[in-house]
Amino acid sequence: MSSARRIPRPATPQWLARLVVVTALVGVGAGIGGVLVYLGLHALQHLAFGSSEGDLYEGLLDAPPVNRVVALAVAGVIGAVGWWLLRRWGRRVPEHAIVSVEQSVEGRRMPPFVTLANAALQVVIVGLGASIGREVAPREVGALWAGWLAERAGVSARERRILVACGAGAGLAAVYNVPFGGAVFAVEILLAEVSFATVLPAFATSAIAALVARVVVPSNPLYQLPELHLSVTVVVWSVLAGPLIGFAAVGFVRAVRFLQDHRPESWRILIVMPLTFVAVGVVSLWLPAILGNGRALGQLAFAASVPVLLILLTTIVKAGSTLATIGAGAAGGTLTPSLAIGAGLGLAGGAAWNLLWPGAELPAFALIGAAAFLAVTMRAPLTALLLTMEFTGQGPELLVPVMLSIAGAVAVGYVLERARVTGIA
Structure with missing residues (x-):
């Protein structure tokens, strides 16, 4: 049995221009999302522990120890109520269930309110000291923005898949100032495909996002190490x-x-x-x-x-x-x-x-x-x-x-x- 071959879309100047604009906007939006996540986290840390420079550990040591228990208690109540409501809503109305970045890459639409609320809850609990990573929130925001742009631009399903993955990687790149790591995250993990069609937009979006976020996010490495030598x-x-x-x-x-x-x-x-x-x-x-x-x-x-x-x-x-x-x-x-x-x-x-x-x-x-x-x-x-x-x-x-x-x-x-x-x- 023979199967019809998929004919690729002609690379017209209009098509290329639209993809370039959409790709750049994905990077800009992911960068802004990373900035908002970064500012939200450090505002909450300052509120709970008095950490004005964004160093949670110094804030923990300087603040009264009881603040740690109180902040975690508040985080637990907010997180519990928030996720109970979101997941209860998702069970009643399936189209408003929480959609992961991986599911969005595969074609599912991320509901805006639920996605943003889910990301906000993550920012709140991590900012108040919860023992969990913060990187999912900026990835979700970047993927949501990229998916919305892809729908408005009328790109193909494959182009949407690539843009959503790049948006998620760009969000990671923005909040941690890791443009190379964010791009490779999108290509290696979310797309599992190394080609010009995936590498070029991944590099562009992560670079743009990191550049936008650098207005707020420090450009120095996240961890400080002495000079190390091979032996x-x-x-x-x-x-x-x-x-x-x-x-x-x-x-x-x-x-x-x-x-x-x-x-x-x-x-x-x-x-x-x-x-x-x-x-x-x-x-x-x-x-x-x-x-x-x-x-x-x-x-x-x-x-x-x-x-x-x-x-x-x-x-x-x-x-x-x-x-x-x-x-x-x-x-x-x-x-x-x-x-x-x-x-x-x-x-x-x-x-x-x-x-x-x-x-x-x-x-x-x-x-x-x-x-x-x-x-x-x-x-x-x-x-x-x-x-x-x-x-x-x-x-x-x-x-x-x-x-x-x-x-x-x-x-x-x-x-x-x-x-x-x-x-x-």
């Missing part, structure tokens, strides 16, 4: 540690998946989420770095400025608090929490390795662990590599051990995932 001991450690970090990351991913599938439904979220958030707030009285999207713990690990055992304990509790937040029914991401957890595990493992083979800088181990853990949780080694390097401002000096650790971790993740699908594990 034989670091290379050997990266080969050995990569698979071990992969095992830990797979466990984290499976726990996230399980909790997302068993989150409280209906009215139960009104009880579970506030209680969970208060419990996390109480624990933060002793371990404040578990709060927020993971930047606090990540910076401690990259700086190696406090005892390693304390960072390891904080890392374990951070993983638990993030899982508890997801299990309580909160929406959000695991990008920066994964980066922080990987950095903490890498630092702890590297400190032990340094006792056997001294001579390496401890932050190098944290960097390698962060990239490997993130690669498994995102299931995207290239995106994880680029995001880690952009987040930390690192150049090519440690590319070799980072790539080796990512390869080992992702290989373990792939094998365990295949075993799970086939019923072996």
Whole structure:
């Protein structure tokens, strides 16, 4: 049986001009969305903890400890009521159900009010200290804007798919100032296609969004690291540690998946989420770095400025608090929490390795662990590599051990995932 071949749309000057304009507008809108998310987060942090410079950890230390519990309690109540209403509405009116970025890329329309409300709730709880990533909100805003523009411009289904993915990647690029990582996120994860048709708009939208957001978002790297150097001991450690970090990351991913599938439904979220958030707030009285999207713990690990055992304990509790937040029914991401957890595990493992083979800088181990853990949780080694390097401002000096650790971790993740699908594990 023969099938009709799809005839591509002629590349007329009008068609090209429309695509160029729409692509540029996607980048501008995603950049503005990233700015709004950034400003909202830091306004809430300042309100709750007095952090005027956007550094949540310093604000946590300077503010009275009771503020952590109160802020988490408020976040739990707002989040619980908000998501209970949104999900209840979505069950009654399916066309107003929450639509993820991945579903939008595949063709589903994102309802504007529900999408913006869902993103706003994420900004509120993260700004008040909830232990979950903030990156989903700007991605949803960027994807919503791109989908709306695509409908108005009358582009094809394939062009809409590419624009929505690029809008989501551009939102990520804007809020974190990671234009390269945002573009590759859209191409590698959302589109899974490397071609001129995907790479060019992804690069353009992420670059424009990051440029627009730079008016507000700092241009310096998210994490500050000392100058790091390559050494034989670091290379050997990266080969050995990569698979071990992969095992830990797979466990984290499976726990996230399980909790997302068993989150409280209906009215139960009104009880579970506030209680969970208060419990996390109480624990933060002793371990404040578990709060927020993971930047606090990540910076401690990259700086190696406090005892390693304390960072390891904080890392374990951070993983638990993030899982508890997801299990309580909160929406959000695991990008920066994964980066922080990987950095903490890498630092702890590297400190032990340094006792056997001294001579390496401890932050190098944290960097390698962060990239490997993130690669498994995102299931995207290239995106994880680029995001880690952009987040930390690192150049090519440690590319070799980072790539080796990512390869080992992702290989373990792939094998365990295949075993799970086939019923072996």
